[in-house]
Every structure is written in C-alpha cells, then in structure tokens.
Amino acid sequence: MSGYTEGIIILLCINAIAAMGVSLLTGFTGIFSLGHAAYMALGAYTTAILTVQHGIHWLPAILLGGVVAVAVAYFIGVPTLKLMGDYYAIASIGLGEAIRLILENWQSVTRGARGYPGIDPYTTLPVALAFFVVLAAFMFNLINSRFGRACKACRDDYIASSLLGFHTARIRVLSLMISAFYCGVSGALLGGFLSFIQPVMFDMLKSTELTAVVVFGGLGSMSGSILGTAVITLVTELFRPISQYRMLIYGAVLVVIMVLRPEGIMGNREFLSWVKAPFRRRA
Amino acid sequence: MRADLRSPSSIRERGDPSLATLIQQVINGLSLGSVYALIAVGYSLVYSILLFSNFAHGGFLVIGGYICYGTLRAFGTGIWMSGVLALAGAGLAAVLTERLAYRPIRERTNVTLYLLIASMGMSIVIENIFVIVAGGRFRALPPVIPTAPVNLMGLATTSAFDLLSLVSAVVFLGALQLFLSKTRWGLAIRAAAYDLRTAGLMGVNVNLLISIVFFVAGALAAVGGIFLSVRYTLYPQLGAITIKAFVAAVIGGLGSLPGAVVGSLILGLAEMLTAGFISSQMRDLVVFSLLVITLLVKPTGLFGKSVSEKV
Numbered sequence: 001m002s003g004y005t006e007g008i009i010i011l012l013c014i015n016a017i018a019a020m021g022v023s024l025l026t027g028f029t030g031i032f033s034l035g036h037a038a039y040m041a042l043g044a045y046t047t048a049i050l051t052v053q054h055g056i057h058w059l060p061a062i063l064l065g066g067v068v069a070v071a072v073a074y075f076i077g078v079p080t081l082k083l084m085g086d087y088y089a090i091a092s093i094g095l096g097e098a099i100r101l102i103l104e105n106w107q108s109v110t111r112g113a114r115g116y117p118g119i120d121p122y123t124t125l126p127v128a129l130a131f132f133v134v135l136a137a138f139m140f141n142l143i144n145s146r147f148g149r150a151c152k153a154c155r156d157d158y159i160a161s162s163l164l165g166f167h168t169a170r171i172r173v174l175s176l177m178i179s180a181f182y183c184g185v186s187g188a189l190l191g192g193f194l195s196f197i198q199p200v201m202f203d204m205l206k207s208t209e210l211t212a213v214v215v216f217g218g219l220g221s222m223s224g225s226i227l228g229t230a231v232i233t234l235v236t237e238l239f240r241p242i243s244q245y246r247m248l249i250y251g252a253v254l255v256v257i258m259v260l261r262p263e264g265i266m267g268n269r270e271f272l273s274w275v276k277a278p279f280r281r282r283a
Numbered sequence: 284m285r286a287d288l289r290s291p292s293s294i295r296e297r298g299d300p301s302l303a304t305l306i307q308q309v310i311n312g313l314s315l316g317s318v319y320a321l322i323a324v325g326y327s328l329v330y331s332i333l334l335f336s337n338f339a340h341g342g343f344l345v346i347g348g349y350i351c352y353g354t355l356r357a358f359g360t361g362i363w364m365s366g367v368l369a370l371a372g373a374g375l376a377a378v379l380t381e382r383l384a385y386r387p388i389r390e391r392t393n394v395t396l397y398l399l400i401a402s403m404g405m406s407i408v409i410e411n412i413f414v415i416v417a418g419g420r421f422r423a424l425p426p427v428i429p430t431a432p433v434n435l436m437g438l439a440t441t442s443a444f445d446l447l448s449l450v451s452a453v454v455f456l457g458a459l460q461l462f463l464s465k466t467r468w469g470l471a472i473r474a475a476a477y478d479l480r481t482a483g484l485m486g487v488n489v490n491l492l493i494s495i496v497f498f499v500a501g502a503l504a505a506v507g508g509i510f511l512s513v514r515y516t517l518y519p520q521l522g523a524i525t526i527k528a529f530v531a532a533v534i535g536g537l538g539s540l541p542g543a544v545v546g547s548l549i550l551g552l553a554e555m556l557t558a559g560f561i562s563s564q565m566r567d568l569v570v571f572s573l574l575v576i577t578l579l580v581k582p583t584g585l586f587g588k589s590v591s592e593k594v
Contacts, residue, residue, distance in 0.1 A: 032396060079579050086336045089399070090533050091578050093526060094571040101567055204523070208403055215400050244415055251407030258401035259387045262394070 006125050007193075008237060013132040014123070014189045015213070016229045020139045021182025023214045023225035028143055029175040030155030031081070032089045035096025036183050036210050039069040041103055041202035043184025044191040045110055048119045058122035062131075062188040069184025070177045072099070077173040084158075096207055104199040115198030116191075123192035131189060135182060136226070142178070143222055151175055152220070183210075212254055217264050224266025231265075306439035308559035309552065314445035316551020317452030318514070321507040322528035323535070323543035324456065325500030331476040331538035332496050335395040336529065338402040339380055340504055341522025342409030347373035347505020348512040348521060349417060355425050362427040369509060370502040377501025378494045380405055386490070406522065413519035421516040428513050448510045455506055456544060459499065463540075468495055476538070527554075530574045536587025545585060549573070 018040060025031050043065035050061040080091050104113045142148050150171050153161035162168045191197045209232075217228025232250075239246045257264065322344060329337045351369040354360050360368070384401045430444040463469035471492055475482040483489040507528075511521060531550045535542025550570060557569045577584060 032399065080575070083578055083582050086330075086334075086395075086399070086537065087533065087578065087582060089336060090529050091574060094530060094574040097526070098568060098571040098575075101571075105564055204526075208407075212400065212403070219396075245411075247407055248411040248415065251404045251411060254404030255384050255401050255408065258397045258404065259384065262388065262392065262397040 008233070010123060010125055010128040010189075010193055012230060012233050013128040014186050014193060015233050016226045017132055017135055017189070018183050018186035018210055019213050019217070019225045019229040020136065020222060021179035021186070022210045023217070023222055024139065024143070024151070024182075025175055025179040026211060026214050027219040027221065027225065028148065028155060029151040029172060031172060031176065032086075032211070033092040033176075033179075034089050034204065034207050034211060035092035035094075035099075036179070037202040037204070037206035038096040038099035039073065039180040039183035040187030040190065040206070041100060041197075041199065042069045042072055043187035044197045044202070045103060045116065046184075047188035048116050048191050048197055049109065051120055051122070052116075052118055058120060058192060062185055062192075065188035066181040066184035069180040069187075073177045073180030074173065077176040081169065081172045081176060093204060093207075097204065100199050100202055103202075110199070113199060115196055117196050119191050119195045119197070121192060121195050123189045128189060128193070131185065135185065139182075140222060147171070147174070155220075212250075215264055216254070216257055218266035218269070219264060221264070221266035221269055223270050224264055227265055303439045304559055307441055308555045310439070310441045310445055310449075311559075312552035312555035313548060314449045314551070315514070315555060316531075316548035317449050318507050318510045319528045319531050319551055320544045320547035321452050321455060321503045321510075322525055323532040323547045324459065324540055325503040326525070326528055327532045327535075327538055327540055327543040328472075328496055329500050330532070331540075332472070332479060332493060333385070333389070333395070333398065334538075335398040335402070337500075338399070339384075339405035339409060340402075340500065340528075341525035342380075342406050343373045343377045343501040343504040344508035344511065344525060345409065345413060345517075345519060345522045346376045346508075347501075348508035348517045349413060350505070351509050352422060352424055352512065352517055355427060365427075366506075366509060369505045373505035373508070374498040374502040376409075377497040377504075381493060381497045386493075410519050410522060417519065419519060421518045422512075423516050424509075424513050430513070444513060448514075451506065451510075455503060459503070459540075462499075468492070472496060527570055530570055532584075533574060534577045534584055536584030539584070539586040542584055542586030 018036070021039075022033065022036050025033055025036075043062075045065075046068040047058070047061045047065035050056045050064060051058055056064075076095055080088060080095070083091060103110045106112075110116060143151075150161070150166050153164070153166055154168050154171050158168060187197075187202070190201075213228045213232050214225045215228075216232060217226070218224030236246065236250075239249060261267075322340065325343075326337060326340045329335075329340070347369040350372040351362075351365045354365040354368050355362070384405050385398055388397050388401055428444055428447060430442050432440050433443050433446060434440050463472060471482060471487045472495070474485070475487065475489070475492055479489065482492075504525075508521070511524060515521070527550060528547065531546035532543045533546070534549060535544070535546030550573065553569050553573055554566045557563075557566045
C-alpha cells in the first residue's frame, strides 16, 4: 500500500471517530454544537504535551487527552446545556473560540499560535484502525442501549421524556461528555498523524465541518455519519488540485443537500437495516 | 501594548490622562457597539420572524463592503452613491439568498435546524466567492470617510470616524424604528414576529414580507460592513466578526430589537475598555465570558421573552 493511500485511510479513521462523537450529540440527542473542534484541540494538546514534555507512552496519553476533553465538557455542559436550540449553538461557538484563544495565548504551555511541533508520529495505520474499530463497536452498542434510547427520547420530545422519568439534563450532559471523549481522542490521533498541531487548525470552520459531515450523512444514523465522513474526506482529496474552489463547492453542497434531501444520505436509518429489509416479514 | 491603541494626540493630553483615556475608550466603545448594533438588529429581525440563526448574515456585510470598495475604485463615484449601491446590493443579495436557499426548505418543513445548516453553507459560499473573485488580500477603502482627530471640549480626543459611525448608526436605527412603528409593512412585520402563521392567515403576503425583512437586514449589514472595513480593512473573512453581533443579540435577548442594540453597546464598551485598560488580547475572551455569564444568569437575555413550553 502506498504511503498516500495509507495516509488517507488514517485520516478517514480520525475524522470518523470525531464524526461519531458529534453524531451522538447532534443526531441522537438533538443538541446542535458549533464548537466541537475545541475538544479535538484539548485532546491534541494534552497528548502532545504529555508525550513530548513528560515522556509518557502515547497510548495512556491519548486516553488522557480524551479524559481532559470530558472533564472540560462536564464543566461546560452542566451550566450551558440548560439552554435549548440556537442559544446553545451560539454559546458553543463562543466556548469553542474561547478555548482556542486560551490555547493561542497560553504561550508557556502550548507555545502559542505558532503551533506545537515535534510530536512522535505514533498514529500508524494499525493504531488508527484499532481505535476506530473499538470506538465504533462501543458507539453502535451505545446507541441501541438504554442510554441511547433515552437520548433519542430527549431529542424527539424533551418534555414528554422528562415526564416519563428520564433525567433529561443528566442525559444531555452525559451525551456531551461522550462526544467530547471521541473528539478528544480524534484530536490526539490527528496530532500523532501530522506531528504538528496549531490552534488555528481547530477553528470554527473545523467545528462547522464536523457538524456538516453528520448532517450530510443523515441525522440519527451512525453509519450515515461514517459514510458522510468517507464521502467528504475523499471528495476533499479529489478536489485538492482545484483547492481554490474546494470550499465553495463544499458550502454549495451543504445548501443543496438541505434543499433537496435534508434527511441526509441515510436519514434515521442504519446501514444494516437496508441489508436486512428484504428478509423481514411484512407486518 | 497599551499605548498603540490610543491615538498619539491623547498621549500629549494635558489633563488627567486616565480620565481622557476613559472618555476616549467609552466613545470608541459606543462607536464600535453601534456598528455591532446595525448588524445585530438585522440578524435579530430575521430571527424574530423565522426563528433561526442566519449565519450567512456576515456574508451580506462582506458583499456591502466589496460593492462600496469596487464602485469607489472602478467608477470613482462618491461615498453617497457607493453607499446607496452597497446597501441595495447587499439587500438584494440577502433577498436572493432567502429565495434560493431558505424558501424551498421553509416551504417543506418547519425544522429550523435545516435552515441553520443551509445558512452556514451560504456563508461559506459567499466568503469563498470573494476569495476567488477578489482574492484574499486585505484592502483599505479609499479615504472617503474622514478619520481626522476631533477634540471634545478639551476633555478627550477622538476621531471623526468614531463620531460619524455613531451618528449614522443612530440615524439608521431610528429609521428602522419609524419603519416598524409607523408603516403598514412595519405593522405586518411586528405581527409576523408575534406569530408568522396567524399573520399569513390574516392576509399578509408572507413571502413578500420575508423578502422585505431580508432586504432590510442585508442593507443594515452593508452599513455595518462599510464602517467595519474603514475601521479595520476589507477581506473575505470580515464576515466572521458577526459572531460578536450574534453574541450581542443573545446578551440582549434573541429576537428583541432593543435588546440587540443594548447588547451591542455593552459589548462594544466592554471590548474597548478591556483593550484600553487591560490588554487587547483579552478583548475576545471578555466578549465570550460576557456571553457565558449572561447565559448562566439570565438565559433569555436582557429583553428576551421567556417562552414557556406548552404541554
């Protein structure tokens, strides 16, 4: 396998991990976030600092990166998830930008806006694939578990589900924390893949992209999110020669999808349900 | 760090230097806040009718700025002519955006999330059209708006530009207020903000009304865009500054026009006082912490109506 193909597969795994996290939050719990790149940044910086300056092995460092993202998500989520709809979306932009600004200005720890070089290239193909498979298996089980069904109940009717006895506030915060873990791990892997991170990599455009991929794949479909990631990542690679028009096309695609097929590629269905459908007995 | 933010003349000031700085930063803050207000009011107006955050609003601002720049450079028209063209152009672009991207979604579903994502897409499209057509360079408007220092009764020195942007914001916001309170369409818009569906049932042409709202919002954003491109410079990503106008609208209460104005002024003052007395790197952090504090203390903002959910 050539280095180029290998790089694309690693990138696919990294993007898909982040997309699964955002999918749980946006597609399954109905919380729209525009600041999730900040959790990637937290994971990436924690892991970079731990491995480079403290010489910790990359595996615990990646997991710790995820844990730091979870901790921050908890302190952000408890007060702000009281907000609904557009209020939370705007608050998440503010929080995401604030975290990026702190990383940019905290020179002594993060080396500021010029970025953090010299990270060990620990994200090899087997490592990225292993992380993807383990996290995907966990996520697909999670969305069909009691917790996953509670998330969907919160999404579909917040009031009805709280009347049925679901602790909706706790479910929303927990969903944010799990999605922050996925984004943190994804950011940590990205740092190991590029050997270099910079606060500007995790700006609002990246957050928009994370949410856009999930919407493109279909809200409420985990396999759709992974498929959406694959399509967007590959299309981005295809358009690299005409990179000038890349973002224009990307924005136009978002609009066209919303106009023509707002439910996304998969729209509330999982991939397996298509495979199984012909064999199911009609009720 | 602090000195470069003052105009040089204020350092030569005889009187109490900190008082002079304070007055000057307050004027700067009000001036910046009034520009935010022009943007936030349009955004809030759209929110009050369609209940979604129009992220393409920053694009209208950039369109206005570039039309002003282009006509000034290419045809040598005066600032009045260019200003009118910029307002009309940005307004039409806003109407066109609504027709192309939002109306098909609006007619099919009432899920505002889809509108939100479409508006994000439109904002990326508009930004990158300018990256391709005009290039990513920073451009300065020709010196059509006076920026000479003005002395205020010996108390402080400020630039004519700051006073001018403050005055024009007051004029435009006053005109908007008159339009909303005195005309038939203003009445219809207020009714639609209360309940769009019922307004439609009462015989208001909803599609025309939404077009008018978008035109007004786009034109106000263009005014803000012209002043911002004089204050900073003009570049395709200038629209990102609308985040601050969104924050201002949230602080004031989403969908409330007086709230948007008050929130913008608070934000402008906070930003300039931070830049003047603490450090200019902290100003964005102060903006976002104000947002978080507002959301924690009073999530509906200063003037927001708290909507209780019907069960």
